[in-house]
Amino acid sequence: MVFTYFFSKNINKILYSSAPHAFFEMRFIVRTIFPTEAGNRAVKDPNFTKNIEDFMKNTKAEAAYFTEINGDRTGVFIVDIPSADMIPVIAEPFFLMGAKVEFHPAMVLDDLKKGLSVALK
Incomplete structure (x- = not known):
């Protein structure tokens, strides 16, 4: 399946390379949205949950919710x-399964405090 191949062959190479951008x-909150027909096809694939697990492992997802x-x-x-x-590396496998994909920058409370301390000076 494209999803497994794409992630196993590309994401570790890019995410964990010694390139300057890797530091x-x-x-981000990555939201994958499967319309009914695409979702039906995806969940019928016997490797679907394994592919999701591989995605989470390869991206070192902090959390996942369904x-x-x-x-x-x-x-x-x-x-x-x-x-x-990295955006296309993460998004394309989901696009190929018929999903919509959104990327939203996100902060934890410490990030918000740090940003506000600078913004409100």
């Missing part, structure tokens, strides 16, 4: 992304 990471949003199957992953070139 900066930013936390829910329904607006009637669509949705996965929400918290991941650190070292640079913008």
Whole structure:
């Protein structure tokens, strides 16, 4: 399956390389939204949950949640992304399965405090 191949062959090489961009990471909420037909096809694949587990392992996802949003199957992953070139590496396998993918920068409370201390000076 494309999902397994794409992640196993590419993500570790890019995420954990010694390239300069690998030292900066930013936390993102990655939301994958599977419309009904695409979701039905995806969950019928016997490797679907293994592929999700592999994705979480390879991206070192901090957390993952699965829910329904607006009637669509949705996965929400918290991941650190070292640079913008990782966005297609993460998104394309989901796009190929018919999902919509969103990336939202996210902060923990300490990040918010640090940012506000600078912004409010």
